[in-house]
Amino acid sequence: MGAAGHVRDGAVAVVDGRIAAVDGYAAIAARFPGLPVLGDGGGIITPGFVSCHGHFSEGLVTGIGETHTLWEWFVHVVEPIEAHLTREMAFVGTVLKATEMALSGVTTVGDMFCSAPGRSPVTPGIVDALDVVGVRGDVSFGPADVPHDRSIDAIVAEHHALAQAAAASRRTRFRVGLATIPASSDALLAATRSLLAETDRLHVHLHEVREEVTASRTSRGASSIEVAARLGLLDAQTVAAHCVWLSDDDVALLRRHAVAVAHCPVSNMILASGVCQVPRLLRDAVPVGLGVDGAASNDSQNMLETVKAAALLQKVHHQQADVLTAPAVLRMATLGGARALGLDDTVGSLDVGKAADLVLFAEASPSMAFVHDPYQAVVYCAGTRDIAGVWVDGERIVADARILTADLPAILPRARELAVELATRAGLASELAIT
Ligand SMILES: [Zn+2]
CATH class of the missing domain: 3.20.20.140 (Metal-dependent hydrolases)
Incomplete structure (x- = not known):
C-alpha cells in the first residue's frame, strides 16, 4: 500500500516506532545489522x-x-x-x-x-x-x-x-x-x-x-x-x-x-x-x-x-x-x-516515516502454508489464527494470535457480570432466542 508496492522477500525496518525502511530482506539486514529479526521469512507483512x-x-x-x-x-x-x-x-x-x-x-x-x-x-x-x-x-x-x-x-x-x-x-x-x-x-x-x-x-x-x-x-x-x-x-x-x-x-x-x-x-x-x-x-x-x-x-x-x-x-x-x-x-x-479518518500522513501504508503499525501473517499455518498471490491470501484465506504479530507505533500488542496488553483473565468475569446487569436493566430478555 506504499510507494514500493508489494515487495517479495521483503522486510520492514522499524526504528523508534517508525518505519525506517521498506526493502528486500538482504538490503535491510545489511543496512540495519543491529536490529533483531522477527518473522519466519515466509509470511506476509501488511499495514495495520x-x-x-x-x-x-x-x-x-x-x-x-x-x-x-x-x-x-x-x-x-x-x-x-x-x-x-x-x-x-x-x-x-x-x-x-x-x-x-x-x-x-x-x-x-x-x-x-x-x-x-x-x-x-x-x-x-x-x-x-x-x-x-x-x-x-x-x-x-x-x-x-x-x-x-x-x-x-x-x-x-x-x-x-x-x-x-x-x-x-x-x-x-x-x-x-x-x-x-x-x-x-x-x-x-x-x-x-x-x-x-x-x-x-x-x-x-x-x-x-x-x-x-x-x-x-x-x-x-x-x-x-x-x-x-x-x-x-x-x-x-x-x-x-x-x-x-x-x-x-x-x-x-x-x-x-x-x-x-x-x-x-x-x-x-x-x-x-x-x-x-x-x-x-x-x-x-x-x-x-x-x-x-x-x-x-x-x-x-x-x-x-x-x-x-x-x-x-x-x-x-x-x-x-x-x-x-x-x-x-x-x-x-x-x-x-x-x-x-484524515490520518493518512501517519498510518495506512508501509512508507518510510509513517508509524510502525504492522500486521504479520505467519507462514506456519494450514491456510497460509503457501502464497500464490499475497492480496488474495490475506483477503480470502487468512483467519485471525494466522496473525503472528500486530504492532502499533512499533509496540507489539499481539503475538501468535494472543493479546499482550489487556489482562483478559481479569476482565472477562467482570464483563459477564456487567453484560447481565445491562441486559437486565435495559429489559433485553424478550430479544433473546433462549430465555
Ligand atoms: Zn453505526
Whole structure:
C-alpha cells in the first residue's frame, strides 16, 4: 500500500516506532545489522488495518436481535441500553471489543459511542480502555435528541469530557460525533456546528437505510446529506458511516465536500439495510474505508471478516467477479481507512516515516502454508489464527494470535457480570432466542 508496492522477500525496518525502511530482506539486514529479526521469512507483512466505524457502546450487547431491520433493532436493542451505560461498562466493553479488533489486525479504530448523557461522563472509559489495549483511536460521542428530548448542555459536556480524556491519552484523538440528522433537533445540529469550530472533524451516520432519507425529506424537505451540507456540517473533515441510499445529487455533495464513507458490509447485511455502491463511489473519487461497525449489529469485531465480506457483497450484488478485487479491498482496509479518518500522513501504508503499525501473517499455518498471490491470501484465506504479530507505533500488542496488553483473565468475569446487569436493566430478555 506504499510507494514500493508489494515487495517479495521483503522486510520492514522499524526504528523508534517508525518505519525506517521498506526493502528486500538482504538490503535491510545489511543496512540495519543491529536490529533483531522477527518473522519466519515466509509470511506476509501488511499495514495495520483501520476500522473507521463502530460503537464501543455496544461492547456488552453482542448477539441479540438478528431478526430486526435497523430501526426496529435500534428501538428494541440499542436505545434501551443507552441510559444504563456506565463509565465502567464503557471501559470493559471497549477492552473486549478493541482486543477482538486487534486480534484481527486492527491498529486504528474509528468509533462513535452512543449513550444518553447523564450526571457524570461515560465516554472517558473508552479512552482508558484504548490506552490499555494499545490500538490507535479516533473517538467520538454520537448523541441524538429526537424523539427523546435530551439536554444540549449535557450532550456538550459529554463531548468535552471525551475530548479532554483523548487529549491526555497515549494514541487516541477526539472527533465531534452525531448519531443521525433525523434523530437531531435543530438545536442539536446548531450545537454540533459550534463544536466543529473547536474540533474540525465529524463522525456521522448518513443514509444507512431508506427510512432515514424518507424521514429527513418528510421533516426537513431534503435528504440528510443535503441538510448536513446546507448547515455547514460537511465542511469539517467528515467520515460518514454507510451511505447506502444515495441519489446522484447526494454523491455529488459527498464528493464536493470530500466526505469519506465508512463502509460496513457485515452490519448492512445483518440488518438487511442494502448494498453500498462501493465501485461507483470509488469511480467518483469518494474516499471509502471499511468499518466493523458496532458489536450489536455485526456482531463480531473481526476485521478479516469485514474485508472478505466487502469483496463478496459487491461480487454477488453486481454478479460480476472482478467488480471489487482483493488489492482494492485491502487498500480500503488500510490506506482508504486512514484517508477516511484524515490520518493518512501517519498510518495506512508501509512508507518510510509513517508509524510502525504492522500486521504479520505467519507462514506456519494450514491456510497460509503457501502464497500464490499475497492480496488474495490475506483477503480470502487468512483467519485471525494466522496473525503472528500486530504492532502499533512499533509496540507489539499481539503475538501468535494472543493479546499482550489487556489482562483478559481479569476482565472477562467482570464483563459477564456487567453484560447481565445491562441486559437486565435495559429489559433485553424478550430479544433473546433462549430465555
Ligand atoms: Zn453505526
